Amino acid sequence: MKARSFAALASELEDRFDAGVRAPWREADFNELAHAAFTLQFERIPAYRTLCERQGRTPKSVSRWHDVPAVPSAAMKALELCAGDAERPEAIFLTSGTTQGSDARGRHLVPRLDLYRRSLLPPFRAHVLAARSRIRFISLIPSPAEQPDSSLSFMVGAAADEHASAVHWLVDGGGRLDLDALRTITRRASHAREPVLLLGTALALLNALERLEDEPLARLAPGSRIMETGGFKGAGREVTRAELYERLADATGVPPVRIVSEYGMTELLSQLYEPVISEGPGAVGTHVPPPWLKVRALDPTTLDELAGGEEGILCFFDLANAGSVCHLLTEDVGSVLNGRVRLAGRAAGAQPRGCSLAMDELMSAAGSS
Amino acid sequence: MTVFDAFATPAGTASPPGTQLIPGTTDGVPLRYPAVGPEWVGALCEDLREARPALADRDAVDLAAVLGRVGERFLDPSDPLRRESLELLPSTAGISPEMALAVLDGMAADWTGARLARLLEIELGEAASLDGFVRFEGRRAMARGPTLCVQVVAGSVPGVGVNALLRSLLVKGPTLLKPGRGDIVLPVLFARALGEADRALAAALAVVYWPGGSAELEDAALDRADVVTAYGSDATVHALRARSPVTARFVGYHHRVSVGVVGRDALNGAGVETTAAEVARSLALFDQRGCVSPQLVYVEEGGERSPGEFAEALAAALDALEGTLPTGPLDVAEAAALHQARGTAELTEAGGGRRILHGGSAAWTVLLESASATAVPSVGRIARVRPLAVLGSLPELLAPLSGHLQTVGVAGLGDRLEAVARGVGRMGASRVVPFTAVPFPPPWWHHDGGGPLVDLVRWVDLEAE
Numbered sequence: 001m002k003a004r005s006f007a008a009l010a011s012e013l014e015d016r017f018d019a020g021v022r023a024p025w026r027e028a029d030f031n032e033l034a035h036a037a038f039t040l041q042f043e044r045i046p047a048y049r050t051l052c053e054r055q056g057r058t059p060k061s062v063s064r065w066h067d068v069p070a071v072p073s074a075a076m077k078a079l080e081l082c083a084g085d086a087e088r089p090e091a092i093f094l095t096s097g098t099t100q101g102s103d104a105r106g107r108h109l110v111p112r113l114d115l116y117r118r119s120l121l122p123p124f125r126a127h128v129l130a131a132r133s134r135i136r137f138i139s140l141i142p143s144p145a146e147q148p149d150s151s152l153s154f155m156v157g158a159a160a161d162e163h164a165s166a167v168h169w170l171v172d173g174g175g176r177l178d179l180d181a182l183r184t185i186t187r188r189a190s191h192a193r194e195p196v197l198l199l200g201t202a203l204a205l206l207n208a209l210e211r212l213e214d215e216p217l218a219r220l221a222p223g224s225r226i227m228e229t230g231g232f233k234g235a236g237r238e239v240t241r242a243e244l245y246e247r248l249a250d251a252t253g254v255p256p257v258r259i260v261s262e263y264g265m266t267e268l269l270s271q272l273y274e275p276v277i278s279e280g281p282g283a284v285g286t287h288v289p290p291p292w293l294k295v296r297a298l299d300p301t302t303l304d305e306l307a308g309g310e311e312g313i314l315c316f317f318d319l320a321n322a323g324s325v326c327h328l329l330t331e332d333v334g335s336v337l338n339g340r341v342r343l344a345g346r347a348a349g350a351q352p353r354g355c356s357l358a359m360d361e362l363m364s365a366a367g368s369s
Numbered sequence: 370m371t372v373f374d375a376f377a378t379p380a381g382t383a384s385p386p387g388t389q390l391i392p393g394t395t396d397g398v399p400l401r402y403p404a405v406g407p408e409w410v411g412a413l414c415e416d417l418r419e420a421r422p423a424l425a426d427r428d429a430v431d432l433a434a435v436l437g438r439v440g441e442r443f444l445d446p447s448d449p450l451r452r453e454s455l456e457l458l459p460s461t462a463g464i465s466p467e468m469a470l471a472v473l474d475g476m477a478a479d480w481t482g483a484r485l486a487r488l489l490e491i492e493l494g495e496a497a498s499l500d501g502f503v504r505f506e507g508r509r510a511m512a513r514g515p516t517l518c519v520q521v522v523a524g525s526v527p528g529v530g531v532n533a534l535l536r537s538l539l540v541k542g543p544t545l546l547k548p549g550r551g552d553i554v555l556p557v558l559f560a561r562a563l564g565e566a567d568r569a570l571a572a573a574l575a576v577v578y579w580p581g582g583s584a585e586l587e588d589a590a591l592d593r594a595d596v597v598t599a600y601g602s603d604a605t606v607h608a609l610r611a612r613s614p615v616t617a618r619f620v621g622y623h624h625r626v627s628v629g630v631v632g633r634d635a636l637n638g639a640g641v642e643t644t645a646a647e648v649a650r651s652l653a654l655f656d657q658r659g660c661v662s663p664q665l666v667y668v669e670e671g672g673e674r675s676p677g678e679f680a681e682a683l684a685a686a687l688d689a690l691e692g693t694l695p696t697g698p699l700d701v702a703e704a705a706a707l708h709q710a711r712g713t714a715e716l717t718e719a720g721g722g723r724r725i726l727h728g729g730s731a732a733w734t735v736l737l738e739s740a741s742a743t744a745v746p747s748v749g750r751i752a753r754v755r756p757l758a759v760l761g762s763l764p765e766l767l768a769p770l771s772g773h774l775q776t777v778g779v780a781g782l783g784d785r786l787e788a789v790a791r792g793v794g795r796m797g798a799s800r801v802v803p804f805t806a807v808p809f810p811p812p813w814w815h816h817d818g819g820g821p822l823v824d825l826v827r828w829v830d831l832e833a834e
Contacts, residue, residue, distance in 0.1 A: 047720030054719065072712030077744075079720055104744060300704035301730050313705045329712060331705045344701075364744040365769040366628075366665060 003039040003059075006084045006111065009322055014118045017292065017320070021126045025291035030319070033292075034065035037083075037322040044083040048325065065294065065317050066305070070327040073267040076106035084111020084323040091116075093151035095266040108151065108266050111323040116151075116269045117158045119320035123290045124159045127273035128197065128227050128260050137167040138185060140200030140208060141229075146173035151266045152229065156199055171204060179211055186252075187218040195223030198252065201230035202244060209247050219253035225277060226254050229262040263287045263343065267328055269320035272341060287341040292319040297336045298329070308337045311344055373457060375402045375553045375578035377560035379571055382416045385409060391550070391578075397460020400553060402578045407589035410545075413575055414593040417543040418517050420573035424541040427569075429499035433485040433539055435567045440480025440535070442562060443473060443555075450562055454555060462527045462551040464656060464697040469527075471654065471694060475809040476528030476555075480535065488812040489539060492822035499541055502831050509833070512826040515542035515596035515618075521587070521609055522556075523601040524549020525658040530556035532812070533598060534574060540825050543573040545590050549601070553578050581605070588612060596620070596825055620824045622817055625660035627776035628667065629804060630763065630789065631679060635781025636672030641682050644780045644804070648752075649686035651778050651807035653733075656696050657750045661776045661800075661807055664747065667757040667766070669781075676756040677724070680737040683752055684726040687733035696732040696750060706746040707732065714745070760785060764792040771797035775817060778804040 004012075013033065016023070039059040042049050052058050052069050062068055071081065076095065080086055090113045095106035110116055129135065137160045142150065144157035146169070160167040168185050170178045189196045198220075200208070205228060226248060228241075245256040257276050264271035272287035272295075289295055296305050297312035306312045314332045321328070334343040375391065378384075385403030403409070424432070442448045451473070458469035478484070489496040497503050498512045518537035522530045530548040534556060537544040548556050556576045564571040579586050591597060591613050598620040599609040606623040613619050629651070635644040652663045666683070668676035699707065714725040714736055724737040732749030737756075745751060757763065760782075767774060774797040782789055790801040799818040800810065813821065 047716050050719035051716055070712075071716060072709040074709040075713045075716045078713050078717050078722075300699070300701045303708065312701065313708065329708060331702075331709055333701050333705060366767055 003043045004036050006040055006044075006323060009033075009036050009040060010112050010115045013292070013319055013322060014115055017118045017122060017290075020122045021290045023291070030292070030294065031063075031065055033319055034068065034317060034326065035059065035063070037319060037326045038062065038065075038068045040322065041081075041083040041325055044086075045081055045325070047079055048081065065327070066296070068317070068327045070315055070329040071325045072329045073265065073331065074106065075325075076108055076267055077104060080107065080109055081325045082109035082111060082323065083325070084109075086111075091154065092149060093154070093266050094149040106267060108269075109324060110269070113154070115320060115323060116154070119270050119290070119292065120155050120158060121162060123271055123273055124155075125163070127275050127278050127288070128159075128225065128262075129163055130277045132163075132195075132223070134163055134165045135225075136189060136194060136196045137164040138182070138196050138198045139167060139169050140171045140177065140198070140204040142171050142173050142175075143169040151269070152201075152264070155264075155271070171200075175204075177204070177208055177211070179208070182208065183217065186220060190218035190221055193221045195221045195225070197225055197227065198254070199227045199229075202228055202241070203230065205248060206239060206244060209244075209251055212251050216251045224252070224254050224258070226252070226259040227262055228259055229264065257281045257284070261287065263341070265330065265332075267330075268293070268316055268318045270318045285342055286337075287343065289316075289339065289341070293317070295336055295339070295341055297334060303329075306335075309335050311335045314341065372399045372401055373461070373554065373557075375400045375548075375557060376576060377557045377564070378413060378575045378577065379416065379420070379573075380564060380568065381572070382413055382575070383409065391580075398457055400461060400578075402580070405579075405586070407585045410577070410586050410589040411593065413577070414517055414519075414545060414590055417545060417573055417575055418593070420543050420569070421516055421541070423569045424543075424573055427541075429489060429496040429539070429541065430486060432541065432570060433489055433496070434482050435570055436535055436538060436563070437480065437482025437485045439559060439562045439566050440477060440485070440531075441482065443477035443480060443559075450558055454558055457554045458527055459697070461554050462524075462697075464527070465695040467694050468654075468656065468697060472527055473555075475654070476531065478809070479812045480531060484812055485535065485539060488822065491813040492820050493826070499826075502829075509831040511829045511831070512540065513829055514540035514826055515544075515594070517594045518542040518544045518596040518598065518825065519590045519594035520544060520546045520598045521600065521605075522546060522548050522552060523605075524551035524553075526655045526660075527552045528555055529600065530576070531559050533600070534559065534576070535812075536821050537596070537598075537825055538570065538574060540822055542596065542825060544575070545594075546574070546576045547587070547590070548576060548578055549581070550578075584612070591617070598622070598825075618824075618827075620819065622660070624773055625775035625817065626665075626770050626773045627659075627661050627663050627778070627807070628665045628767065628770075628774070629663040629778040629807075630757070630760075630780075630782065631666060631668045632760065632779070632781035632783065632785065633669045633672035634783045636669070636674045636679060638673065640781075641674045641679060642686070645679060645682035645686040646689075647780065647804040648778070649683055649690055650694070651804040652752055653687065653690045653694055653696075653750055654808035656732075657747065659808065661810065663776070663778050663804075663807065664751070665753045665755060667755050667763065669757045669760055671758075672781075676754060677737055680724070680726065680735050680752075680754040683754065684728075684733070684735040687735065687750060687752065688728055688731065691728060691731045691733065699732055699749060703748045706748045707734070710734065710745045710748065710751065760789065761792070763789060764796040767793060767796050767798075774798045776800040776802065776807055776810075778802060778807040780804055 089109040091110040093108040144153045147153040261274040270293040272289045275283045294317040315329045385405045387404040388401040389404045391400045442450045502509045502511045520533045530552045560576045596618045597613045599606045600622045603623045606621040668679045727734040734751045777798045
C-alpha cells in the first residue's frame with residue numbers, strides 16, 4: 001500500500017482540526033487517519049520501520065490504531081524521528097534539559113508548523129478563551145523570538161497572533177521576570193475593567209508569587225483567567241497545585257475555577273486542558289484531549305490497556321504528530337476515564353530509587369574503545 | 370495488623386509525643402515514625418552524649434564482643450530477631466524474600482565478634498588505643514571517639530545502617546542514626562536487641578527515622594555532633610556538609626558508580642558462562658542499587674568469545690537469577706522509566722545502534738553499547754556492556770566518572786591485574802576485586818578510600834617529660 005504524501009495528509013488533518021474540538025469524530029475516521037499517518041511514518045523513518053517489522057506490526061497487519069507500535073518519548077533524545085523532510089524541518093523543538101545540558105535534550109523535528117498551529121488553536125479557544133474571541137495576553141512564558149526552540153513559546157505566540165488584543169512578554173529567554181511591568185500592566189487593565197489572560201508555567205507563576213509577597217497585584221477584572229502549565233517536574237519544589245492556585249487567587253483575585261491547567265509536552269503537538277471554564281468546577285483534576293488525540297493508561301508491567309480509572313503509564317496517539325511519530329509512550333502516570341486523563345500526583349521527592357540523572361549522563365559519557 | 374516503629378531510643382529517654390505513619394507503607398507492614406520537633410531531637414542528643422563517660426571506661430575489645438553477640442543473632446536461624454528481620458525486610462525495603470535472605474546473610478556475616486575485633490585491630494593497630502595511651506612506632510597516642518556521632522544513612526541497601534552504627538559504637542561514640550526509608554528495620558532491631566544485651570552501651574544508641582529533608586530536625590542533631598557521617602546522593606551529602614558545624618568532622622559517602630572489567634582469559638570455552646553468572650550476581654545483589662553494584666561492564670575484545678556473546682551469556686545468567694534471586698517489585702514510576710529505556714534502546718537497535726536483550730516482565734536488561742551511547746535510567750537491573758579493544762585505555766575511558774568511581778569488579782585479567790588496578794586506582798577507583806567479592810566488602814575495607822574507624826577518631830599524642 002502506498003502512503004499518502006505528508007503534505008496531503010497534513011492538509012486533510014488541518015481541515016479536520018479547523019472544524020474545532022466539538023466537531024464529530026467517528027472512531028472509524030480517527031482510525032483511518034491514524035492508519036495513514038502510521039503508513040507514512042513506517043515508510044519514512046527507517047529505524048521505526050525496522051522495529052515495526054521485528055514486532056510483526058506493519059501497516060499491512062495493523063488495522064486498529066491501538067496496535068501501532070508506540071515509541072517512548074525518550075527516543076527523541078536518541079534519534080531523529082521525522083516523517084516529513086528531515087533535512088529541512090520548519091522547526092526543531094527541544095525538550096527541557098537536565099543538569100547535563102543540551103546533549104540530554106530531546107529533539108522534536110516538526111516538518112510543517114502550520115499543522116501544529118492549526119491543532120493548537122481549537123482547544124485553546126474552547127478551554128482558555130471560552131466565549132471570548134480576543135483578550136489581553138500577559139505571558140510569563142518567553143516569546144517565540146526569545147525561545148525559538150520551545151514548543152510552548154510557539155504555542156503562546158500562535159494563540160496570541162490569533163486572539164490577543166495585545167500581548168506582553170514579561171519573562172525573557174533567561175527566565176527573568178519584569179515585575180514592574182507586571183504591576184503596571186495589571187493595574188491599568190484593572191482600572192479599565194479589562195479582563196486579561198495571564199499565562200505561565202507553574203514554576204514561573206510560583207516565582208512571581210514569591211516576589212509579589214509584600215504587595216499583591218491589582219485585583220484583575222472579572223472575566224480574567226490564568227493558564228498554568230508544566231508542573232514542577234525536576235524543580236525540587238514542594239507546592240501542590242491546589243496550594244499554587246489558592247495563592248494565585250489571593251494574589252490576583254482570579255478564582256481557582258478560572259485557572260486552567262494545560263497539560264502538554266514537547267514530544268506531543270496536541271495539548272490537553274482542564275476544562276474548568278468551559279464546564280465548571282466539576283472538571284477540576286481532569287484533562288480533556290481534543291478529538292484527534294487519544295490517550296490510554298497502560299499496565300506498568302505488561303503495557304496492556306487498563307480499565308477506566310485504573311492508574312498506569314500514559315500512552316498517546318496524536319494525529320497532530322503526523323510529521324514525526326503519532327503513538328507515544330510517556331513517563332507520566334495517571335488514569336483515563338471516558339477519554340479524560342487524571343494525572344497522578346507523584347509522591348513528594350519520589351525519584352525512582354537509585355536513579356540519578358546526572359550519573360546516568362556521566363555513565364553514558366564514560367567511553368568505549 | 371501490626372505496626373513497626375521506625376525508631377528505637379534508649380530506655381529512660383523521653384518517648385516521642387506522637388507517631389505518624391510513613392506514607393506508602395500500608396501495602397506491607399505499616400511503619401510509623403515519631404512526630405517530634407527539634408527540641409525532642411536536641412534532648413535525645415544530650416541524653417546520648419551523657420552515655421559517653423560510661424563507655425570511655427570500658428575495654429574497647431569487650432564492647433566489640435557485646436556488639437558481636439548482638440550481630441550474631443541475625444545469623445542464627447533459631448533466633449526470633451532473624452526471623453523478624455526476614456519477615457519485615459521484603460515489604461519495607463522493596464526487595465524479594467530471596468534477596469532479603471541473601472542481603473541479611475551477606476551483611477550480618479560481618480557483624481560477628483571475630484570480624485569486629487579484627488576490624489579494630491586492622492584500623493587502629495591495637496584496640497587498647499581506644500582505652501588509653503599506647504606506644505607504637507616510637508610515640509604514645511590515644512584514640513578518642515566522637516562525643517556524638519550523627520549518621521544520616523541512605524535507604525538503598527538494607528544493612529548499611531547497622532554497619533554504620535557499629536563503626537561509631539566500636540570507637541565508643543554515642544550515636545544518633547537516621548536511617549533511610551529502605552533501611553529502617555535492621556538498625557531498629559539491632560538497637561532494640563542491644564538494649565536487652567547491654568543497657569549501658571544501648572544508652573549510647575538511638576535510631577530515629579524521619580522523612581528526608583526535614584532540615585529542622587536534622588539541624589537539631591547536627592548542631593550537637595562532633596562527627597557527622599552522611600550517605601546518599603550528591604545533593605543530600607552536599608546539603609548535610611554545608612549544615613554541619615565547623616568543629617565537626619564530616620565523613621561523606623556521596624553517590625558512587627561501580628564498574629566491571631572482563632578480560633580475555635575469562636572469555637574462553639565454558640569459562641564465559643561462569644564469569645557471566647558471577648557478573649550477573651554481583652549486579653543483581655541489592656537490585657543494583659548498591660554503591661558497589663556494577664553499572665557498566667567492559668568486555669575485552671579478542672578473546673575466544675566476543676563481547677556480544679558475553680552479553681548473551683550475561684542475559685541468560687540474569688534471567689536465571691530471576692528464579693533464585695528475583696528483583697523486587699518496581700513502582701509505576703520505575704516501570705515507566707524502564708519502558709522508556711528499553712523502548713529507546715530497541716528503536717536505536719533497529720536503527721543500527723546498540724543491541725538490547727531484556728526479560729520482558731522480568732526487570733533485567735542488557736545493553737550492548739558502542740561509544741557515545743545515550744543515557745539510560747538506572748532502574749531494575751541494567752547491565753551496560755561495552756566492548757573494550759585496548760585494556761590500557763580503561764582509565765581514560767573511566768575519566769568522566771573519576772569523582773564517583775568506587776568498585777571495579779574484575780575477571781580474566783591474569784597477570785595484567787595489578788597494572789589495571791594501578792590505572793583505575795589512580796583514576797579514582799578505591800576497590801578492585803573479583804566479581805564474587807563485589808557485593809560484600811569486608812568491614813575493614815577502605816570505604817571510598819578512607820578508613821572506616823580511622824575516619825571517626827581523633828588522636829591524642831602524649832610525650833613524656
